[in-house]
Amino acid sequence: MDFLRPTSWADALAAKAEHPDALVIAGGTDVMVELNFDQRRPPALLDLGGVVDLTGWDVHDGRIRLGAAVPYARVITELGDRLPGLAIASRTVGSPQIRNRGTVGGNLGSASPAGDAHPPLLACGADVEVCSVRGTRTVSISEFFTGVKRNALEPDELVAAVHLDAASGPQQFSKVGTRNAMVIAVCTFALALHPRERTVGTGLGSAAPTPRRATEAEQFLAEELADTGRWDVPTALPDSVNGKFGDLAAAAAAPIDDVRGSSDYRKHAIRVLARRTLGWTWNDYCAGRQQCA
């Protein structure tokens, strides 16, 4: 096995081009488990920990460029105001030790259906900045996940950053797990209201072969809010709207039975999480909270 330690982004891209079968290691919180348990023996490890370019974030015109190697702990402490949905999800990742090391870029690289960062990225309409020695391209988060633990990266490509708008409305995330910390999600749901665009964003985790949006639920709610004038004059939502939103979210799920939960349970849980996060975000919206980031 080789251990590749590039110290610049250019060197990292060159190394990935030269060793397309190298396993990329960022925080190590996923990769090292597989190595420790002899589940994977890649010909090389490509450590991105020495690439300083990946460890920062900045803002241009209200859009945030989040470097691939920014750990969850920093998303929580530094970006909770601008990216509340992603920050709430980040708080549910593992333990403090894991949040200190695990990164959003690593989550995208692993592309697990249960990755906690994925639903809020879907709900926010994030774009993934992908680079290789051939150049840079942008992949919409909706098209990034191509299968169970598979993503749209070509063998010579690395995730450089994620781009997403600072919140213009309330965002929420909720997760079902068997305890309050250190759990892989049984299922998760993320919701973002985008009052400026008058759209709604959702993301489902651990509820289908890939993280995915509940597009019918998004459209239903956005139209409902537009038709009733509630974007401008927010008043309490009738139970029928909450219920239908939950039903449409559950209909978007295609979960499996596994050790963490049955398919039926996951569908039920998605329905409950969707209703519940809608209640929270709508309360915030009515109270005028988080309308301006």
Next chain:
Amino acid sequence: MRVNVTVNGRSHQADDVWEGESLLYMLRERLGLPGSKNACEQGECGSCTVYLDGVPACACLVAAGQAEGRDVGTVEGLADGAQLDPVQEAFVETGAVQCGFCTPGLLVAAHDLLERDPRPSDTDVREALAGNLCRCTGYEKILDAVRLASDRRAERSQA
């Protein structure tokens, strides 16, 4: 491969490190620092918690090569010579140590918490220690230890 790392303020050089090896293995088996314990090897139990560049991490989930040129702090580095850190004293005094296997990781995690927040609430303590499993104490004595250590540190800083 060769890995150069500073551990508890001392420079070390480890040779013949396997590329897929963890920092935990390197600390224990190559550098003779068995304080960090190896239990789950998947980041679930926290017994291998160390400081990496001042930030707590599970040493089992850090590749040894990722520690190249970095600063590692283990439980062996908490005491000042024979003088135990207040967190260590408090663990001993409150009976927060039973079999002792989780203790090194809990000490580093609790030490980090008190460095960041000298007066944590019980909720803060529970959240900060959520990544460290203990199968003996039932955690209550560990909570007592962190409260006592917090008081001790406050007394010492006033003295």
